[in-house]
Amino acid sequence: MDLHLEGITHRYGDMTVLDGIDLKIESGQIVCVIGPSGCGKSTLLRFIGGLERPDSGEVLQVGNAPAESLNPLTYIFQDFALLPWRTVEGNVSLVLEDHDLSRHAAAEIIEDVLARTKLTDFKKAFPRQLSGGMKQRVAIARALAVKPAVMLMDEPLSGLDAQTRELLMDDLIDLWSREKFTAVYVTHNLNEAVRLGHKIVVLSRRPGRIREIVEIDTPIDGRRRGNAVLNQTQDVLWELLREEAIAADMELTNG
Amino acid sequence: MADPDTHSRPVEFRGGGFAPKPIRGLGPAVFIVLFILWEIGSRTGVISALVLPAPSEALVALRDLWVSGELWLHLGASLQRLLMGWTIGSVLGIALGLLIGLFSIVRAGVSPLVSAIFPIPKIALLPLFIIWFGIGEESKVALILFGTFFPTVIFTYGGVDNVDRSLIRMGQSFGLSWFSIVRKIILPGALPAILSGMRVSSAIAIILIVAAELIAAEKGIGAYVQIAGSLFATDQLIAGVAILSVLGLTVSWLIGKAERFLLRWRN
Numbered sequence A: 001m002d003l004h005l006e007g008i009t010h011r012y013g014d015m016t017v018l019d020g021i022d023l024k025i026e027s028g029q030i031v032c033v034i035g036p037s038g039c040g041k042s043t044l045l046r047f048i049g050g051l052e053r054p055d056s057g058e059v060l061q062v063g064n065a066p067a068e069s070l071n072p073l074t075y076i077f078q079d080f081a082l083l084p085w086r087t088v089e090g091n092v093s094l095v096l097e098d099h100d101l102s103r104h105a106a107a108e109i110i111e112d113v114l115a116r117t118k119l120t121d122f123k124k125a126f127p128r129q130l131s132g133g134m135k136q137r138v139a140i141a142r143a144l145a146v147k148p149a150v151m152l153m154d155e156p157l158s159g160l161d162a163q164t165r166e167l168l169m170d171d172l173i174d175l176w177s178r179e180k181f182t183a184v185y186v187t188h189n190l191n192e193a194v195r196l197g198h199k200i201v202v203l204s205r206r207p208g209r210i211r212e213i214v215e216i217d218t219p220i221d222g223r224r225r226g227n228a229v230l231n232q233t234q235d236v237l238w239e240l241l242r243e244e245a246i247a248a249d250m251e252l253t254n255g
Numbered sequence B: 001m002a003d004p005d006t007h008s009r010p011v012e013f014r015g016g017g018f019a020p021k022p023i024r025g026l027g028p029a030v031f032i033v034l035f036i037l038w039e040i041g042s043r044t045g046v047i048s049a050l051v052l053p054a055p056s057e058a059l060v061a062l063r064d065l066w067v068s069g070e071l072w073l074h075l076g077a078s079l080q081r082l083l084m085g086w087t088i089g090s091v092l093g094i095a096l097g098l099l100i101g102l103f104s105i106v107r108a109g110v111s112p113l114v115s116a117i118f119p120i121p122k123i124a125l126l127p128l129f130i131i132w133f134g135i136g137e138e139s140k141v142a143l144i145l146f147g148t149f150f151p152t153v154i155f156t157y158g159g160v161d162n163v164d165r166s167l168i169r170m171g172q173s174f175g176l177s178w179f180s181i182v183r184k185i186i187l188p189g190a191l192p193a194i195l196s197g198m199r200v201s202s203a204i205a206i207i208l209i210v211a212a213e214l215i216a217a218e219k220g221i222g223a224y225v226q227i228a229g230s231l232f233a234t235d236q237l238i239a240g241v242a243i244l245s246v247l248g249l250t251v252s253w254l255i256g257k258a259e260r261f262l263l264r265w266r267n
Helices: A041-048 A088-094 A103-116 A132-145 A162-178 A190-196 A228-253 B026-044 B055-068 B070-102 B104-117 B122-133 B137-161 B165-173 B178-215 B221-230 B234-262
Strands: A002-012 A015-025 A030-034 A056-062 A073-076 A150-154 A182-186 A199-203 A210-215
Touching: A002 A041, A015 A041, A015 A210, A030 A041, A030 A190, A041 A150, A041 A182, A073 A132, A073 B165, A088 A103, A088 A132, A103 A132, A132 A162, A162 A190, A182 A190, A190 A228, A199 A228, A210 A228, B026 B055, B055 B070, B055 B234, B070 B104, B070 B137, B070 B178, B070 B221, B070 B234, B104 B137, B122 B137, B122 B178, B137 B178, B165 B178, B178 B221, B178 B234, B221 B234
Parallel strands: A030 A182, A030 A199, A073 A150, A150 A182
Antiparallel strands: A002 A015, A002 A056, A199 A210
């Protein structure tokens, strides 16, 4: 299943946040979206998953999601969005309860996704007992449980410290190598973008337009830290973003 | 220029404080000391028996109540009214609070009415209730129901309003049904506020039950206090008030228990 974005334009009041975004998200690829703060990247992600509607333009689903997918478009949020009154297991179970699954089948899925995210020992823990990195792994487990066709990740690592971010990035690469999921990955962190993206979409400051799409051919599981091509790409991206970021920063202070 | 000052001293400590610590036994000790002073005052005549009976006299009155079996008669009557009024008031209040929290049309239509009725001292309405529901149990239960209903409504919809929107958005993004979102995200999210509301409404209920019984009842703690007052039997009056205090403490302890159990995910 592919997703095609066609002419996405959106205003909040008389302020245009997104202007004519065309983008193709192909199955099995990770598309990273980067841009200065306030450029509408998170808004774009909400359009893609149908949580908000753009003023004009469309998000088209091309082809059908695999039959076993319970929730084809599945988010991973920056703030984890775990229910504090449910345990790790309960939080994963939440998203299965509205589907017609036997108790046994649901338990099997939960068991499997917790194992894949190395959370089996923590299934009875409440979110408040977990570190930020663990919480995000619970959110990833929850997303995996519904077998998404496309994962929509909204700065999933931005709330975490640098070491945890590295570890989770490795986990994500691992997960991707095992089954090539499709993802739209919004971030402001260029390193995450060059490590995880097949395609990196650079948005301009408000109104957000696509400035450039950078493709990286190096396979994701072959990208080592300090890889020359990656560093070079990261520099190119930074050159693209620098002025936008400065301008966006001034815009915010000027109100 | 003098040599640089190499004299060393520890950095002055400026932190600490502002962190209340539990001190075991101090609360009861203050209680006991106060009672002893009161008893001494009464016995030496510093506190005239007319102004305030000695605690020991109130204790005797309490024992008489116990021995004669009247305690259970009065307490039973009050508790029955209290439980009925409070339960129905809370259930209806939570229901309307949810409706206000969930539906804009109910909020726009009903919440001004709730805000208008909430601050009325419900005791002022007791004569009306007696006209509507008669002098019997119904008017007393109705008063408590009415008194506990409004704060519950306000606390409940305040709780619903405060549920983390990102959790609701998460529920929607996973395709949860509307009913699931209400039951599994909004209700538990509003539960802390609902329980706070029940704490407040329980105190209101105790105030109102006594007020209702003061005016029109033969049985009940309020009636007992009322009879004692009209006979200037201040020892019985103090005994009655002590029972009310214990009742209030018990209810608040029970709610504390419920909170610790239902909100155990918090800490």
